[in-house]
Amino acid sequence: MSPVFSHGDLRLYILSLLDEAPRHGYDLMQALTERTGGTYSPSAGTIYPRLSKLEEEGLVTKTVDGRKTVYEITDAGRAEVANRTGDLEGIQAGLADSVRLIADEVRGSVRDAMRSLRADLAAASREEREQAHTAPVDDARSRSREQLSRADAAITEFRGRVRSELRSHVARGGELTASGVDEIEAALRQASDAVAHAMRG
Structure with missing residues (x-):
């Protein structure tokens, strides 16, 4: 490094x-x-x-x-x-550039993971709705429990993938700042809204 x-x-x-x-x-x-x-x-x-x-x-x-x-x-x-104001500004500019790079990489990783999660949840929701029209109530509940397990696995995989990418990036010398984490939190809130929308759909 x-x-x-x-x-x-x-x-x-x-x-x-x-x-x-x-x-x-x-x-x-x-x-x-x-x-x-x-x-x-x-x-x-x-x-x-x-x-x-x-x-x-x-x-x-x-x-x-x-x-x-x-x-x-x-x-x-x-x-x-x-x-040495000029030298100091150069140091700070270099740190700021590194912060922007890590923020961009984190946003890209979160967006990719969100797309995958949305697709999995949307597919699960469609399958559940299709089965609800023909299956008895008890059978529909059983299938819902199965789909819940599938959604839970997708969320766990998403969390693990993002954490791994963040830790790997920092270990390689990348920077992670408060503003970068703020953007991650905003992206995760969007993902949460997408989950709620998929369930309503």
């Missing part, structure tokens, strides 16, 4: 996070994980040496707050962030 941050980019990005607000080390690790859609989860062994180097360079200071060490950007650190 290619690195999320090129050489020197992580240092600048940490500075930009501290420019937003003072943070402790664990907070920085969480922020980096969130900003990269979970594709980059830095360890303490990655973050703290860089913080120490930034402190040596006079770009950050640290204070002990109870059991936590809080890092704060200095005026010199703010000046570096301001002077």
Whole structure:
């Protein structure tokens, strides 16, 4: 998997996070994980040496707050962030491009799975209606139970396929953000509406 941050980019990005607000080390690790859609989860062994180097360079200071060490950007650190605005925008643009790619792939996977689920449910509904005209009530209920099992299996298969694709994509280095998950949720609501429509039909 290619690195999320090129050489020197992580240092600048940490500075930009501290420019937003003072943070402790664990907070920085969480922020980096969130900003990269979970594709980059830095360890303490990655973050703290860089913080120490930034402190040596006079770009950050640290204070002990109870059991936590809080890092704060200095005026010199703010000046570096301001002077490298173009570099920082390039880093953020690269992250945004990756977020859009994963969102597009997730939407495609969800759409394909929804089409398959709709087709299965529509077929089950048609078959149930056709049999209801000729079968006794008890027999119709028995067949409905069979079709319910079939629909349940289709839903389980759909859920497993989408989860597998999401996990595989993230494992390959893809990004998954809150906006991407919002779109997935919207697509799933559409699928739920399609199920309700199939049952009414």
